[in-house]
Amino acid sequence: MENPKEGPVAMTLNPPFPSYLGRLKSLCQGRPEAAEWLEDEKWLGFCLVWLFGGLFLYGFAIGWWRAPLQAWYGALKTPVLMAVTLSGTALANWMMAQLMGAALSFRKTLLIQLMGYVVLVTILLSLIPLALFMDSTVPSALGTGALVGQAVVTFFQVFAVGGAGVAAYIRLFHLIEHACRSRATARWILLLWMAANLFLGSHLSWYFRPFIGNPSIPVEFFSNVAFVKGSFLGDLTEKAGRLY
Numbered sequence: 001m002e003n004p005k006e007g008p009v010a011m012t013l014n015p016p017f018p019s020y021l022g023r024l025k026s027l028c029q030g031r032p033e034a035a036e037w038l039e040d041e042k043w044l045g046f047c048l049v050w051l052f053g054g055l056f057l058y059g060f061a062i063g064w065w066r067a068p069l070q071a072w073y074g075a076l077k078t079p080v081l082m083a084v085t086l087s088g089t090a091l092a093n094w095m096m097a098q099l100m101g102a103a104l105s106f107r108k109t110l111l112i113q114l115m116g117y118v119v120l121v122t123i124l125l126s127l128i129p130l131a132l133f134m135d136s137t138v139p140s141a142l143g144t145g146a147l148v149g150q151a152v153v154t155f156f157q158v159f160a161v162g163g164a165g166v167a168a169y170i171r172l173f174h175l176i177e178h179a180c181r182s183r184a185t186a187r188w189i190l191l192l193w194m195a196a197n198l199f200l201g202s203h204l205s206w207y208f209r210p211f212i213g214n215p216s217i218p219v220e221f222f223s224n225v226a227f228v229k230g231s232f233l234g235d236l237t238e239k240a241g242r243l244y
Contacts, residue, residue, distance in 0.1 A: 020046045028119050030171040035178035038111050047118045054121035055079040059211065061128045065135040065153045066213030073221050074211045081208050085201045086113055093193045100189055102180035112175045113193070119168035120161075127160050146215035151239035153212050158236065162198070169194045206232040 020043060027034045037043045055078045063074025094109040104112075138152045139145030169190060176193075177186035205211070209223055 024050070024118070024122065027115060028122055028171065030174055032174040032178060034115065035175050037115075038108060038175075044111065044114070047114055051082070051114070051117055051121050052079040054125045055082055058121070058124045058128060058131070061131040061135070062153065062157055062211055063213060064132065065138070065149065066141045066210075066215065067219050069219045070210070070213040073213075073219070077208055077211060077221075081201075081204055082117060084208075085197065085204055086110075086117060088200050088204070089113065089193070089196050092196055093189075096192045096196070097180070097189050100180075100185050100192075102176075102182070102185055102189060104176075104179050108179055112172060112179065113197075115175065116168045116172045119171050120164045123164035123167060124160060127164075131156065131160075141213070141215040148242050150212060150215055151242045154236070154239050155243075157212065161201075165197060165201070166194065169197070202232045206230075206235065 023034070023037060023043065056075045059074035059076070059078030060071045062078075063071035090106070090110045090113060093113065094104065094106045097104040097109060134153065134156055139149035141149060143149075172193075173186060173190055176189050177183055180186050180189065210220065213219055
């Protein structure tokens with residue numbers, strides 16, 4: 001005979017697929033019950049599929065302005081960029097949490113960040129229609145105003161990803177607070193994690209370029225120019241000058 005105590009537990013740990021969409025909504029709303037899902041491997045699998053699938057679609061939408069081939073390049077590179085950023089910040093963020101006195105394991109640190117990236121991707125997915133509209137309205141990559149169009153698309157991506165990242169980390173607060181049991185400590189950890197991801201993500205995006213593509217040169221998957229000269233902030237300053 002089935003143990004009646006096992007049924008609800010099994011349903012909680014392994015809910016049907018539609019309930020994962022409900023969990024996604026709760027996660028984006030920043031609800032504290034998301035902390036209970038860190039041990040659910042199927043939920044984490046859903047998060048990985050949602051994360052990389054969403055980044056693929058967003059990268060495609062951003063690269064479409066330059067050319068269809070650049071869209072495919074962007075679709076392939078954007079998930080890789082996020083995966084490398086997540087891997088690079090996981091250890092640093094875990095060490096910062098330990099220094100702050102939070103009892104966060106490396107695994108839990110990594111999973112909390114993963115769930116934050118899921119929120120980020122959900123926001124970016126909602127911006128894809130706007131990105132495609134912008135691709136069709138800004139100066140074409142084949143026209144005389146191509147460099148201005150590149151600057152507009154670049155700043156759209158910077159503000160979209162940066163804004164989505166900040167919003168996602170704010171939604172992580174309840175997860176961090178639940179893990180470290182201190183609101184003040186959780187607040188400091190949140191700020192430090194946000195700064196680390198912003199710093200590493202912006203620099204890696206510079207080295208992983210191009211995502212949008214330069215209209216003055218042929219479409220390319222990877223450029224070694226970033227390793228020779230320039231910087232992320234310097235490139236933004238140059239593009240900002242084109243808009244005046």
